[in-house]
Amino acid sequence: MTYLRLLVRRHRLLLSAWPLLLVVLTGATVTAYQDTYATDAQRQAAAELARENAASTLMYGELPEPGTVAQMFAWEVGAITTILAAIAAVLVAVAATRATEDDGTLELVRSTGTDPRTPLRAALVVLVGVASVLAVGSATAVALVGALGGVDAVTSSGAAAFGAVLGATFLLVGTGAVVLAQVAPAAGGARALGLAAVGLAFAVRAIADSQDLRWLNWFSPLGLRATVRPFTDNRWWVLLVALLASAALARLGTALAARREYGAGLVPAPPLRTSRLHVRSSLGLAARLDRRSILIWTVGVASLGTLFSAMGSGVVEQSRDQELDGFLGSQLGTADPVAGYFAYSGTVVGLVVCAYSVLSVSRYDRDETAGRTALILTAGVRRWVPLAAQLGATALGAAIVLTATGLLGALIAPSVFTGSSVATRALGYTLGQWPAAMVMAAVAALLVGCRPRLVWLAWVPLAASGVLALLGELLGIPRAVRDAGIFQHVPDIAGPDPYYGGLALLLAVALVGVVLGLVGATRRDVVAG
Secondary structure (H helix, E strand, O other), rough: OHHHHHHHOOHHHHHHHHHHHHHHHHHHHHHHHHHOOOOHHHHHHHHHHHOOOOHHHHOOOOOOOOOHHHHHHHHHHHHHHHHHHHHHHHHHHHHHHHHHHHHHHHHHHHHOOOOOOHHHHHHHHHHHHHHHHHHHHHHHHHHHHHHHHHOOOOOHHHHHHHHHHHHHHHHHHHHHHHHHHOOOHHHHHHHHHHHHHHHHHHHHHHHHHHHOOOOHHHHHHHHOOOOOOOOOOOOOOHHHHHHHHHHHHHHHHHHHOOOOOOOOOOOOOOOOOOOOOOOOOHHHHHHHHHHHHHHHHHHHHHHHHHHHHHOOOHHHHHHHOOOOOOOHHHHHOOOOOHHHHHHHHHHHHHHHHHHHHHHHHHHHHHHHHHHHHHHHHOOOOOHHHHHHHHHHHHHHHHHHHHHHHHHHHHHHHHHHHOOOOOHHHHHHHOOOOHHHHHHHEEEHHHHHHHHHHHHHHHHHHHHHHHHHHHHOOOOOHHHHHHHOOOOOOOOOOEEEEEEEHHHHHHOOOOHHHHHHHHHHHHHOOOOOO
């Protein structure tokens, strides 16, 4: 119990911020669907559009029949919140397990004679506790707000199933991340593996729904929503299967932890090269070390962008024929639907690239903890240079990822969409996300430069900006508040009068954050492992 209290106290911000965000998001959005789809005709039209649009199915899954307000809420908001819950699970699981080894906390605790099995058991209890809070909180919020707002088809059993799906998704991904944490050589690698597993789970879920292979949802934590079907069937027995799978993963993680060396993973770190590494600057070194990561992200993000470019013609044509309501209508807006669609797909790509920026800058913290930064400083470089070099490599990597994605979209889009300046818009709305990626890199640099232990907070503004961009108009959030997010400022470069002031403001904010982060790095001691 003492170590459990230590974990909760030390990570109290992380353990409270994510559940609070998800509970508020679910409670605040449920009434918006009742207001948006006020009549049966509006609901039927929106449901038919959602089922016919391949891009919607890829992103959110299959909308159940008959498409009630509650079902549309679980379809759209459920897809976003389960992804956020999965990301939170990875961060919490790694912070409570391998990160305590990397920063020396666990070594200090074990020196007091604590049972070696206690820390991992305490971390699993933390995961169960957060999952329970998330499930109960979101279910209560949806049920209460739905009842008070008179939202159609929001039942207490459906709300409970919806909350249970969020909690079970968090627990399933969290226990899986615990297993991966025993495999990876360090906490940074465990986070990367965990987030890669979330991406793979999304891909499996997307294939299952878009290709009518529903059985594949059983092999993806993000497919749990499609198999439980909140507000439709409420299959509680599926949740029991998910809990049993989580228990099996927890048992596997415990067994693997007993078979690895302290501070190391079951898969050892790659051996050091005996040949010389010819680099002439800190930036060259950072870029050389990040090249494999940049290649992987480029392939993954470009594939995602290509899918959106190839699957959006249906919704654009329907937007031209009739006025769209709901989520898709809020994304396409009232202007040219081609511009609206590429603004939406650019936002999705921007979210992923911003996640890359946060992870890339966070690598500086891992290098410093492992002692690599101290070795670089012995060469006579200034204290702020290694962080600046990592920022430079991140900026270059984000530019490469966005350029490759934009060029592929520009090549494919003209053969799918009809209209003017299709290729220009496909490229412009993708490249326009680079300033947003730089803002997130600057936020991560500010945190890692001043307080490395709080670098996880960089995910909070990213998640908040994503919610404002994807759900802000649907929720009736004022335009001034939505503009506070980082994804609302890309202009239509093919439009009559594009405005670039928003992008300039983002770059100015990024510059200020970078400068403050570099100053913070020079005013504290180097953390060495």
